[in-house]
Amino acid sequence: MANNNLIIRIAGDGGEGIISTGDFIAAACARSGLEVYTFKTFPAEVRGGYAMYQVRTGNAALHNPGNTFDIFCALNSEAFEINRDRLTPGTAVVYDDTFSPEIPEGVHAYPIPMTVTSKQLGLKKAKNMAALGALSHLFDIPAKALKKVLADTFASKGEDVVQANLAAFEKGAEQAEDLRKTDTWKLPKASKSKKAKDVIMLSGNQAIGLGALIAGLDFYSAYPITPASEIAKYLAVNLPKMGGTLIQAEDEIASISQVVGASFAGKKAMTATSGPGLSLMSEMLGFAFMSEAPVVVVNVQRGGPSTGLPTKHEQSDLFAAVYGSHGDAARIVLSVENVADCVSMTVDALNLAETYACPVILLSESSLAFSSQTIPTPDPDHIKVVERKRWDGEGEYHRYAMTEDFISPMADPGTPCALHIATGLEHNADGTPNYAAATHEAMTAKRFDKLKALPDAYMPVEIDAARGAEKDEKADVGIIAWGSSIGVVREAITALRADGIKVKGFYPKLIWPMQVAQFEAFAKTCRTVLVVEINHQGQLAHLIRAASTLNPVSHAVCGGLPFTPAQIGAKVRELL
Ligand code: COA
Numbered sequence: 001m002a003n004n005n006l007i008i009r010i011a012g013d014g015g016e017g018i019i020s021t022g023d024f025i026a027a028a029c030a031r032s033g034l035e036v037y038t039f040k041t042f043p044a045e046v047r048g049g050y051a052m053y054q055v056r057t058g059n060a061a062l063h064n065p066g067n068t069f070d071i072f073c074a075l076n077s078e079a080f081e082i083n084r085d086r087l088t089p090g091t092a093v094v095y096d097d098t099f100s101p102e103i104p105e106g107v108h109a110y111p112i113p114m115t116v117t118s119k120q121l122g123l124k125k126a127k128n129m130a131a132l133g134a135l136s137h138l139f140d141i142p143a144k145a146l147k148k149v150l151a152d153t154f155a156s157k158g159e160d161v162v163q164a165n166l167a168a169f170e171k172g173a174e175q176a177e178d179l180r181k182t183d184t185w186k187l188p189k190a191s192k193s194k195k196a197k198d199v200i201m202l203s204g205n206q207a208i209g210l211g212a213l214i215a216g217l218d219f220y221s222a223y224p225i226t227p228a229s230e231i232a233k234y235l236a237v238n239l240p241k242m243g244g245t246l247i248q249a250e251d252e253i254a255s256i257s258q259v260v261g262a263s264f265a266g267k268k269a270m271t272a273t274s275g276p277g278l279s280l281m282s283e284m285l286g287f288a289f290m291s292e293a294p295v296v297v298v299n300v301q302r303g304g305p306s307t308g309l310p311t312k313h314e315q316s317d318l319f320a321a322v323y324g325s326h327g328d329a330a331r332i333v334l335s336v337e338n339v340a341d342c343v344s345m346t347v348d349a350l351n352l353a354e355t356y357a358c359p360v361i362l363l364s365e366s367s368l369a370f371s372s373q374t375i376p377t378p379d380p381d382h383i384k385v386v387e388r389k390r391w392d393g394e395g396e397y398h399r400y401a402m403t404e405d406f407i408s409p410m411a412d413p414g415t416p417c418a419l420h421i422a423t424g425l426e427h428n429a430d431g432t433p434n435y436a437a438a439t440h441e442a443m444t445a446k447r448f449d450k451l452k453a454l455p456d457a458y459m460p461v462e463i464d465a466a467r468g469a470e471k472d473e474k475a476d477v478g479i480i481a482w483g484s485s486i487g488v489v490r491e492a493i494t495a496l497r498a499d500g501i502k503v504k505g506f507y508p509k510l511i512w513p514m515q516v517a518q519f520e521a522f523a524k525t526c527r528t529v530l531v532v533e534i535n536h537q538g539q540l541a542h543l544i545r546a547a548s549t550l551n552p553v554s555h556a557v558c559g560g561l562p563f564t565p566a567q568i569g570a571k572v573r574e575l576l
Contacts, residue, residue, distance in 0.1 A: 133172025
């Protein structure tokens with residue numbers, strides 16, 4: 001069996017160490033020089049409920065967690081039953097032998113005494129490490145790397161815990177050795193040209209923290225919320241080392257207020273939240289727009305509204321990000337496709353906030369927040385970092401001076417001769433409150449006009465329009481996707497083209513202001529335009545209809561999970 005790509009799924013209950021087991025496999029694969037893309041889903045409760053971790057690994061670029069899995073490890077019978085329908089002939093299943101499932105025809109079964117082993121070793125928690133030992137033996141996952149990450153991770157729990165887990169690992173491997181291996185799955189070999197040191201493995205949240213450090217973040221205000229909290233956890237450790245400050249605020253309103261204050265004080269400032277927190281921040285986002293304060297809010301989307309599905313995947317905060325404000329207010333909205341974007345587009349978000357002196361919302365997603373991916377090691381020396389336009393001290397200072405590009409130079413508090421106030425009231429050029437109709441008209445236009453150049457100036461949009469002879473041909477279907485759905489569409493398009501179907505992709509990452517000209521130009525090259533997204537209303541499709549002349553077909557679903565390439569492929573075939 002061609003083995004350049006392997007997908008392993010581990011499932012059980014929250015509290016059974018599913019996440020740790022998946023993390024260990026992902027780390028061992030990355031250390032072997034393989035590409036890694038992980039996906040995990042778990043309940044909102046701290047203990048109990050179905051938890052699942054999928055590791056996709058291979059020696060070529062990976063864009064999504066894959067259609068289904070090759071190897072399945074079930075720590076209990078419920079997890080087995082949930083996944084039963086996905087057990088196609090050829091799949092390998094490793095399971096705890098306390099239950100005796102009915103194994104579908106053609107599936108390779110490996111019962112391992114996980115529970116019994118952990119009980120014998122006096123550490124119930126070690127059940128997952130017995131499973132890991134078996135997986136390592138059966139599928140060539142390097143035992144040395146797994147044992148190292150195991151020992152490092154559990155070191156803080158005490159030497160006895162480490163030793164019991166190592167013993168469980170060895171026992172699981174021995175038990176697997178006693179079974180006859182009937183399948184051919186094994187870990188792919190890393191490509192020779194790729195050295196492990198050229199890549200790092202990060203979660204989306206860690207990558208956002210790293211991007212912020214590279215961009216020169218000075219101040220971060222933290223208020224915890226799933227799935228964004230890990231950004232604060234990363235920055236709490238690393239921002240002070242770079243001379244920055246992190247404060248834990250009392251709520252989201254305080255967080256965004258502190259960020260606006262820090263920005264007024266001349267600092268690069270950011271916070272992160274999720275849907276309910278973004279709602280609470282909307283008043284201060286209006287203030288930041290009015291007072292022209294550069295601020296960045298990272299919104300890690302989860303299933304909503306309200307507390308919704310706090311640990312699940314959804315792309316449903318687009319309307320809130322673009323329009324969630326009182327009055328005539330705008331903001332720049334960016335969205336990330338993958339962990340690499342989480343680094344580079346956090347830099348972009350801070351750069352754009354400083355350049356355009358306005359709020360920027362960076363949309364991430366829970367599936368990316370929790371996903372670990374290998375990415376090329378970022379080189380800060382080759383990443384452009386932008387500082388805000390500051391007053392040069394010439395002439396008289398006017399905080400909201402009308403300039404050619406509508407962007408007014410800023411002055412840090414204490415700058416001689418540059419005393420000014422930042423107010424949410426309408427104001428004239430020097431910042432004095434002024435409610436005259438002409439002032440409000442002019443200042444509102446100024447705040448919007450400075451963003452008009454952005455769609456042509458910032459070009460993260462990408463058109464996957466095929467190469468060579470196909471390039472100029474009209475596609476039967478053109479797919480527009482945003483966020484992590486892009487990676488799924490990339491793979492779906494490759495498969496569809498292999499079947500001779502003419503299909504193109506369009507991947508906007510600057511969501512607002514919308515790059516209308518690019519959308520319309522793309523649509524001209526396709527017979528049907530399809531927008532795919534994980535929400536109920538088809539939010540991007542709505543925005544496209546509102547802002548352009550297009551009327552795309554919307555395929556919008558919200559089941560708490562990302563699309564698979566096969567689902568996108570099926571939708572395209574329906575439209576042919
Ligand atoms: N030996 C010793 N300890 C082990 C172990 C082993 N073999 N395997 C796992 N553990 C520990 C882990 O280190 C972790 O310890 P920690 O809590 O000190 O970090 C703990 O057991 C849980 O294991 P882990 O692998 O991280 O998770 P899990 O697969 O058991 O699932 C979660 C638990 C993640 C689902 C659950 O705890 C959780 O956090 N749910 C989400 C809560 C949330 O965010 N709700 C939203 C609120 S709005």
